Amino acid sequence: MRQHAIETNWRSKPIRSPKMLKGHDDHVITCLQFCGNRIVSGSDDNTLKVWSAITGKCLRTLVGHTGGVWSSQMSGGTIISGSTDRTLKVWDAETGNCIHTLNGHTSTVRCMHLHGNKVVSGSRDATLRVWDIETGSCLHVLVGHMAAVRCVQYDGRLVVSGAYDCMVKVWNPEREECLHTLQGHTNRVYSLQFDGVYVVSGSLDTSIRVWEVETGACKHTLMGHQSLTSGMELRNNILVSGNADSTVKVWDIVTGQCLQTLSGPYKHQSAVTCLQFNNRFVITSSDDGTVKLWDVRTGEFIRNLVALDSGGSGGVVWRIRANDTKLVCAVGSRNGTEETKLLVLDFDVDSNTGAVIARTFKTSILLMLLATFKNASFVYSRPERRGVPQGGRRLPPFFQLYCYVPGQNSLSVRDSSCFICKK
Incomplete structure (x- = not known):
């Protein structure tokens, strides 16, 4: 009954003025995490900020990086960040103290994935590193890519990485061994999903490929997008992909079938920047300054959750994160037309x-x-x-x-x- 009421709120509740969380000035919010009632934003202003999703207050500013923050992960009271200063830092979210600085990469730490007490980082130095966040020690170095590592997934057993060398690699991190090199993309790999059985990779070559992780075989090549697939999410064999061509597609990765294309008269007018979905809704954000809500089963457009006044003239929604009752949006602009901030929308009963x-x-x-x-x-x-x-x-x-x-x-x-x- 409560869940039904919350779903109704997402679909039709009048959207009142959201909470506005300001603090990164005119810099870009590059990464966003949302867990429980805590929001963490990372920026190219070299800092991260910890916010209360309830009050909208900034609880902590994490200062220590000497370059822009480009990747982050959060679990419980621990935050991990990666920067252009070539380091990762492990932070206590409650105190704001830096617990460890992880040194080893020789270029920007562009991506990471946390599992348990281990985090795997990918860098523009073409390597990946496995770290113990409790001790701060580097456990393993994975060498094999020929260009910058752009995306990484880690399930505690295997590491999967995608890079600008057009390759996807599957690793046994304990042995520092590349098990499979997944070849087929003809341009840079920008996005990955991995569920333990299938690897899904998105590329600038407009294709999405589904691979069997045990054999390395390409199961399907998903065609239909016209540009870079910048964001994907996979759950229960359903993949949702967002593309620079302004469309979003829903796929069955077992059959390779495109189930829905989220487009039509209410589609985004510019590149899709971020997305998230569950068994009812798809939420998408875009360069056009909007956040849209769609029905994942029918592909029907439901409504705009955010529509910036500066949308279409520079205003951008860079990142989104949502739970059952709240939506967090990282907003800014390419030309100064929109103030950098976080918006928090509440759909609770x-x-x-x-x-x-x-x-x-x-x-x-x-x-x-x-x-x-x-x-x-x-x-x-x-x-x-x-x-x-x-x-x-x-x-x-x-x-x-x-x-x-x-x-x-x-x-x-x-x-x-x-x-x-x-x-």
Whole structure:
């Protein structure tokens, strides 16, 4: 019931003024992480900032890099960043202290992937390095690419990397061995996804390739985009790809079939910069200054979640991150027409709004009624049971409860044997 209300909010709730988080001045926000109620933004101003998604306040500014921050990862209270200063840094998100500086790369750290207590970094020096973030030590160096490493995935067992040499490589990091070199792309590889069974690579050659990780064989070549595939996301054999040609496509990687093309009259007017999806929605951002919401099953355009006034004249949404109830957007411009900032949109259920229509229920049957959306309490009545449930309290006689649910009826209960119990 709560999930349905949240989904309805994403689809149709009037979008009020989002929280604006300012702090990187006129620099570009190059990387964005969102976990729990904490947001981390990295910038070419050499810093990272930790924000509260609830209050919008900047909690910490992480200072220490001497070059722009171009990659980051976050897990729990730990943040890892990679920079043009050729180092990675491990930070305590609570204190803002730098725990370790990881030295070894000889050029920009362009990408990374964190799994457990290990992070794999890819650099413009054409190498990858495996680090222990608890000790700060470099465990392994993976050498084999002939040009800058642009993207990396790591599942704790295998490392997969894509580079400007047009190659995708599968590595056993413990043995520092390249198991497969996946050849087929004719231009730079910019994006990767890896689920343990399949590797999916996106390239400037306009194609997307699906590879079997165990054999290195190319299972499918997905054609249809007209330019660089800059972003992809894979889950449960469904791939969503965003392209510089302004379109987004939904694919079945097992069959190689394109299920949907998210385009039409409401499509983006410029390159897709970022995307995210779940089993209901696809969220996409673009150089045109918009963030759009689509139905992942039908390909239907639902609505614009963000539309910058400067869109089309320089305003850009660079990055997006979302959870069930919030959307975070990194906004800026190429020409100074849009201030650099983060926007936080909230689609959570508001328990203080909604229709009020009373319903009456007989107390001779079991009632399970949602009492408060925000703390997920339940009201039920069972006259034959007189004991107060553990963690609950008896409602006084003729107590009247109103539960406000956006788009739903309120619920009225009058009975002395009702209880409120935490879920």
